Amino acid sequence: MSIRNRKAEHIKICVEERTAPGYCYWDDVRFFHNALPEIDAGDIDTSCILFGKKLEFPLIVTAITGGFEGAVKINSNIAEACSELGIGMGVGSERAGVSGVCPESYSVIKDFDIPLVIGNIGAPQLIDQKNEKASGAGTVRKAMDLIDADVMAVHLNYLQEVVQPEGDTRAKGCRDAIRSLAREFPIIVKETGAGISRETAERLKGIGILGIDIAGMGGTSFSAVELHRAMAAGDGIRTQMGETFLDWGIPSPVSLAECRSCGLPLIASGGILDGIHVAASIALGASCAGVANAVLREACESADAVINKLTVIREELKAAMLLTGSPDLKSLSGSRHVILGESRKWLESI
Numbered sequence: 001m002s003i004r005n006r007k008a009e010h011i012k013i014c015v016e017e018r019t020a021p022g023y024c025y026w027d028d029v030r031f032f033h034n035a036l037p038e039i040d041a042g043d044i045d046t047s048c049i050l051f052g053k054k055l056e057f058p059l060i061v062t063a064i065t066g067g068f069e070g071a072v073k074i075n076s077n078i079a080e081a082c083s084e085l086g087i088g089m090g091v092g093s094e095r096a097g098v099s100g101v102c103p104e105s106y107s108v109i110k111d112f113d114i115p116l117v118i119g120n121i122g123a124p125q126l127i128d129q130k131n132e133k134a135s136g137a138g139t140v141r142k143a144m145d146l147i148d149a150d151v152m153a154v155h156l157n158y159l160q161e162v163v164q165p166e167g168d169t170r171a172k173g174c175r176d177a178i179r180s181l182a183r184e185f186p187i188i189v190k191e192t193g194a195g196i197s198r199e200t201a202e203r204l205k206g207i208g209i210l211g212i213d214i215a216g217m218g219g220t221s222f223s224a225v226e227l228h229r230a231m232a233a234g235d236g237i238r239t240q241m242g243e244t245f246l247d248w249g250i251p252s253p254v255s256l257a258e259c260r261s262c263g264l265p266l267i268a269s270g271g272i273l274d275g276i277h278v279a280a281s282i283a284l285g286a287s288c289a290g291v292a293n294a295v296l297r298e299a300c301e302s303a304d305a306v307i308n309k310l311t312v313i314r315e316e317l318k319a320a321m322l323l324t325g326s327p328d329l330k331s332l333s334g335s336r337h338v339i340l341g342e343s344r345k346w347l348e349s350i
Contacts, residue, residue, distance in 0.1 A: 003096045006166065007067040009229055011074070014296055019224040025251040026218065026271055028343035029280035032336040037325035044321050045328040046314065050265060050288050051151050051186065051210055053116040056086030057314050058329060059278060061306075062213065062269050062290035063120045063153065063190070064299070067096030071105035074299045079109035081295075081306035085314065088116035088288070090153060094143040095125055106146050118188070119149035123156050124168040126177035136177065140185050151210060152185050154178055157192040159249065160222035163242050165235060175203065182208030191215035193222055193270060195250030201262040211265035213290060216252030218271030220293045223248060253284055253339065254346040260285035275316020279324070282332045 013019060046057035061078050065071045075091060082089040089109065097106040098121075109117065121143050126136055140152055156174075161167035181187055189196075189204055190213030196204075201212060227242025250258065252270035259266055268281035269290030278289040291313070298305035326332035339347060 003099075004068045004101050007065060007092070007096060008070060010225055011065055011070065011296070013225050013228045014220060014293055015300060017224075017228050019220045019228075020271065020293065021218060021221065021247055023342060024218065024271060024273070025216075025253050025343050026273070026277040026280055028339055028341040029253055029284065030338050030340060031279070031283070031320065031324050032338075033323055034325035037322055039322065039325060039327045041318060041322050043327060044318050046317060046321070048288060048329055050088065050116060053088070053150060055088055055115055055288065057317060058282060058286075058288040059310070059313065060088035060090060060116065060118065060267060060288055060290045061295060062118075062215070062267070062292050063090040063092045063155065064292050064296060065092040066094060066106045067092065067101050068105060069102060071102065072108050075105060076108045076111070077299045077301070077303040077306050078295065079112040079114055080303035081310055082114045083112040084307055085310055086115055087310070088118065089114050090118035091120055091147055093120050093122055093155065094146060095122060097146050098139055098142040103146060110148050116151070117147055117149045119143045119147055119152040120155055121152065122168070123154050123174040123178070124161070124170045126154065126181065127170060127173040137181060137184060140181055144185065150186065151188055153188050153190045153213065154181070155190050155192050157222065159194045159245060160192060160226060163223050163226040163230075163238060163245060165230070165233075165238055175207065178204075178209065179207035186210055188213060190267070193217060193220055194248060195252065195255035195270065196259055197250060197255070198258040198261070201259040201264070205262045205264050209264070211267065211287070212259060212262070213267035213269055214252065214255040214259055215290070216255035216270035217247070217249030218252045219269065221246060251343055251346060253280070253343045256281060256284045256286055257347060275313045275318070276320050278313060278317045279320035279332060280337070282329055283335050283337050285333070
C-alpha cells in the first residue's frame, strides 16, 4: 500500500472508529478546590515560554497528519486556529512530504503565523544508510524547510511499527542518530501513544535534545488503528497482534511523573481532552500539554470549529486556575492535588 493511502486510512479510522481506551487516566488527577482564591479571573496569566517561543496558553496541537490530499484542509484549519489563538502546532510524520508525496499538505501551514512550529520525522528513518536522501541530517533539513519548523520532533512509534504490516522495526542506533542530529538541529523526542519511562528519559536527557513529548497511553492507540486496518485487509495475524497490544504502554500521567526528574521541558500528550486535563498536566510537571484526536473531527470541518474547540479548552484551563487560586502557570504547577484510580495503582507499584 502506498504511504499516501495509508495516511488517509489512518485519519479515516481515527474519525470513524474507537481508537482510545475506555479509561481516561487524566481524570485520575483531582484538584483541591480553593473556595477563597483571592484572584480575579481577568488577571490570570495562562502564557508560557516553550523552546524560546511564547504561547498564549500552554497547548500544542501535536502531530496529526500529512502526506495525502485530504491533509491539506486538516492542517490548514489547524494552522489557522493555532495562529489565531497563539499556540503551537506540530505536523504528522514528514517522511511522505520530503519524499515528494503531497508536500503541500505540510507546507500549507507556512501561510499562517504560528508561534511554535514542530516538524516530525520517525527514528527509523534516521538510521537508514541505504538511501542517503531518506535519512539523517538531509531528511531533517528538508523536513524543517518544508514547514519552516522551529523545532524538529523525532518520533518513537515502535508499538505501531510492530503491529503495522509495513512497519519499520529497526531500532538499533537510534539514540546515537538522535544525538548526532541534536548537535546540528533543535531536536525534541516524542512518543506516539505508549509513553516514556524514567529510564528512557534519563538516556535521552544527556544527548543534547531540547525536550520530550511523553505521549502516553490514554489517547489514540496506534495498535488500535492498525488493528482496524488489519481487519479490513483480512490480515488475521496483524489483527491478533493489534488486539494483544491494544492496552500496551505507560498511562500519560504516570509517564509524566516518571519523566519529571529528568530536567527537560516536557510536553504532556496522550488523552488530553479538556482544560482540566491541561491543568493536571501542568500540576504534574509538564511545561505544556498537547492535543491531537481531541480536535481531529473539528479540523476535518473548518478552522472556526477548531478555534471554538480550543477556546473552550483555554477557558476551562482558566476556570481551573481560578478555582485553585493560581494566578499563573507557576502557581498552578504547585497546586494541591491527588492522584486516584488506575494511575495511583501504577505509581504505587513502581
